[in-house]
Amino acid sequence: MSLLQIDQLSVRFGATMALDSLSLAIAAGETLALVGESGSGKSTAALAIAGLLSHQATVTGTIRFDGQALTDWRGVRQGGIAMVFQDAMSALNPVHRIGAQVVEALRLPRAEQRVAAARFLDQVGLPQPERLVDAYPHELSGGMRQRVGIAIAVAQNPRLLIADEPTTALDVTIQAQILALLRDLKARLGLSLLLVTHDLGVVAETADRVAVLYAGCLMELAPAAALFTSPHHPYTQGLLEARPPFGTQAPMLAELVEIPGQLPRLDPPPAGCRFAARCDRADQRCRAEQPVLRPIADTLVACHHA
Amino acid sequence: MPEPLLRLQGVKKSYPSPAGPVQAVRGVDLTLEAGERLALVGESGCGKSSLARLILRLADVDAGEIWFEGVNIIQMSDRALRPFRPRLQMVFQDPVAALNPRRTVFQAIEDPLRVHQRPDRAATVARLLAEVGLEAGLGQRYPHELSGGQKQRVGLARALALDPALLIADEPVSALDVSVRAQVINLLGAACRNRGLSLLFIGHDLAVVRHLADRIAVMHLGEIVELAPRARFWTGAAHPYAQALLAAVPATTPAEAAAKTPFVLQGDLPSAVAPPAGCSFHTRCPHAEPRCRTIPPPIVQLAADHWARCHLLTPGAGTPSLGSGGPAP
Numbered sequence: 236m237s238l239l240q241i242d243q244l245s246v247r248f249g250a251t252m253a254l255d256s257l258s259l260a261i262a263a264g265e266t267l268a269l270v271g272e273s274g275s276g277k278s279t280a281a282l283a284i285a286g287l288l289s290h291q292a293t294v295t296g297t298i299r300f301d302g303q304a305l306t307d308w309r310g311v312r313q314g315g316i317a318m319v320f321q322d323a324m325s326a327l328n329p330v331h332r333i334g335a336q337v338v339e340a341l342r343l344p345r346a347e348q349r350v351a352a353a354r355f356l357d358q359v360g361l362p363q364p365e366r367l368v369d370a371y372p373h374e375l376s377g378g379m380r381q382r383v384g385i386a387i388a389v390a391q392n393p394r395l396l397i398a399d400e401p402t403t404a405l406d407v408t409i410q411a412q413i414l415a416l417l418r419d420l421k422a423r424l425g426l427s428l429l430l431v432t433h434d435l436g437v438v439a440e441t442a443d444r445v446a447v448l449y450a451g452c453l454m455e456l457a458p459a460a461a462l463f464t465s466p467h468h469p470y471t472q473g474l475l476e477a478r479p480p481f482g483t484q485a486p487m488l489a490e491l492v493e494i495p496g497q498l499p500r501l502d503p504p505p506a507g508c509r510f511a512a513r514c515d516r517a518d519q520r521c522r523a524e525q526p527v528l529r530p531i532a533d534t535l536v537a538c539h540h541a
Numbered sequence: 542m543p544e545p546l547l548r549l550q551g552v553k554k555s556y557p558s559p560a561g562p563v564q565a566v567r568g569v570d571l572t573l574e575a576g577e578r579l580a581l582v583g584e585s586g587c588g589k590s591s592l593a594r595l596i597l598r599l600a601d602v603d604a605g606e607i608w609f610e611g612v613n614i615i616q617m618s619d620r621a622l623r624p625f626r627p628r629l630q631m632v633f634q635d636p637v638a639a640l641n642p643r644r645t646v647f648q649a650i651e652d653p654l655r656v657h658q659r660p661d662r663a664a665t666v667a668r669l670l671a672e673v674g675l676e677a678g679l680g681q682r683y684p685h686e687l688s689g690g691q692k693q694r695v696g697l698a699r700a701l702a703l704d705p706a707l708l709i710a711d712e713p714v715s716a717l718d719v720s721v722r723a724q725v726i727n728l729l730g731a732a733c734r735n736r737g738l739s740l741l742f743i744g745h746d747l748a749v750v751r752h753l754a755d756r757i758a759v760m761h762l763g764e765i766v767e768l769a770p771r772a773r774f775w776t777g778a779a780h781p782y783a784q785a786l787l788a789a790v791p792a793t794t795p796a797e798a799a800a801k802t803p804f805v806l807q808g809d810l811p812s813a814v815a816p817p818a819g820c821s822f823h824t825r826c827p828h829a830e831p832r833c834r835t836i837p838p839p840i841v842q843l844a845a846d847h848w849a850r851c852h853l854l855t856p857g858a859g860t861p862s863l864g865s866g867g868p869a870p
Contacts, residue, residue: 407745459795463796473720497688
């Protein structure tokens with residue numbers, strides 16, 4: 236049975252359709268990457284799962300965690316689900332010491348707090364954890380702050396860790412450290428990981444399965460290896476081809492392959508396939524009828540032409 | 542030998558901070574030829590953006606010389622500098638912050654032309670809009686009505702308006718969505734090719750750098766630690782820090798990720814207030830020896846156009862045997 240099961244989840248903010256009928260599941264111990272650009276709905280989906288949607292959001296559909304339906308879209312998820320944010324500086328309270336923030340949600344007796352905080356800081360690979368519990372966020376580097384953000388999440392003993400662009404604000408050298416830490420924690424604690432990202436390199440390094448979102452719709456859901464070797468959706472193909480090649484054997488191109496046009500507005504979203512305006516295969520049907528997900532091998536694809 | 546378009550010699554700059562002076566740029570020598578595309582890479586805080594600001598005279602150097610088109614622009618008054626300003630232009634990382642929200646696209650691109658009293662401004666703006674792939678009708682729009690990619694096109698049109706010789710682009714595509722990034726990279730490449738423009742590209746995405754740059758300068762804690770042409774850098778980066786940066790680039794496919802030897806640089810960039818003695822990279826270098834902790838490393842010439850600052854390299858030896866970027870056994 237899946238640890239997390241999302242069925243027909245839609246989220247609106249007024250006239251804006253941020254997420255349109257998302258259905259997917261995450262198995263225990265699995266890393267699922269939610270890939271998309273701005274406005275794809277990837278963060279909206281993550282916030283709905285974490286119970287952090289704003290009051291403006293109108294939600295339909297269901298999310299089941301460990302068999303239990305989550306009904307509150309704006310309440311702290313007790314037990315089981317924790318989240319790591321993109322910007323660790325604004326996720327941390329600047330006037331509270333690191334240690335207090337790590338164990339804040341645990342309601343421990345005062346005497347046990349320091350030791351517990353130091354233990355969680357140690358778990359995420361921070362040096363001298365006994366000293367760090369007394370530090371303030373501004374005394375730490377960006378990479379260290381993100382480790383503290385992960386320690387706060389780990390302290391809640393989660394079974395599902397949601398990481399929303401956890402390395403986007405970091406340098407590549409530090410990104411490599413944080414990705415290694417997430418992989419290590421997942422293996423050590425048996426976590427499921429929902430990784431929200433726009434970066435296909437991060438996906439290649441970490442994901443077991445990949446869900447590609449575009450303008451609020453799930454376009455393709457595939458095992459990571461299959462997605463990179465044989466993408467079916469024209470949008471996925473475009474994303475992979477538009478990357479500058481890298482590696483000692485990679486070719487030098489005169490020009491990069493472009494995806495023409497720009498992201499559509501979602502207030503309201505265009506009729507038919509959301510990607511039709513930018514797709515070279517689009518025809519009359521694509522502009523009128525929204526494609527539904529259908530299986531091709533071990534992949535699900537929402538495209539009339541795939 | 543003819544004077545290059547841009548020549549930096551011993552450029553230094555520090556900024557005051559409560560903890561003491563932050564040594565942002567610690568003695569940079571660099572040249573850029575006309576039509577050349579040079580990339581400056583390194584972690585945040587390494588001084589690459591500070592260096593760009595010094596070249597544009599948005600800040601004044603503490604020491605050193607900056608020669609542009611054969612003239613040392615360091616001592617020049619603002620008035621004397623004015624004829625040079627159009628020749629040096631910049632594209633910023635955040636296209637939202639770079640545009641005035643109350644000026645239309647047309648006005649934003651026209652402003653530099655007006656300031657420098659150029660004739661036929663409307664025609665020039667129309668030509669620039671076409672060059673960056675924007676419809677003429679967009680001229681009447683305001684920045685908030687544009688997408689991120691369109692805003693960055695406006696930023697580029699504005700930078701090209703005065704027909705510069707050198708374009709400095711500081712992370713110009715980092716804030717853009719993946720699907721429009723390639724468009725802007727192609728546009729930047731085309732502008733350089735078609736106009737014979739020199740480009741100083743500041744970026745942390747090495748795949749983009751590999752695509753755009755003829756030469757690569759790796760910066761660490763205010764110093765250039767390696768300088769190499771594209772043909773040598775991507776296969777034979779010599780400095781351990783350059784190798785670490787290359788190793789940190791995420792794999793392009795899961796298969797590649799599984800095949801690659803995991804190598805993660807430990808620790809953070811050291812403080813620029815108190816840079817480590819000796820080699821500034823020794824605190825993180827997997828190959829560091831005792832001398833690296835005390836003696837500043839020499840510049841080692843690996844080929845005529847390729848050098849690195851490292852004790853462990855041998856002149857003329859080409860690519861060193863430091864291993865493939867992994868830690869020493």
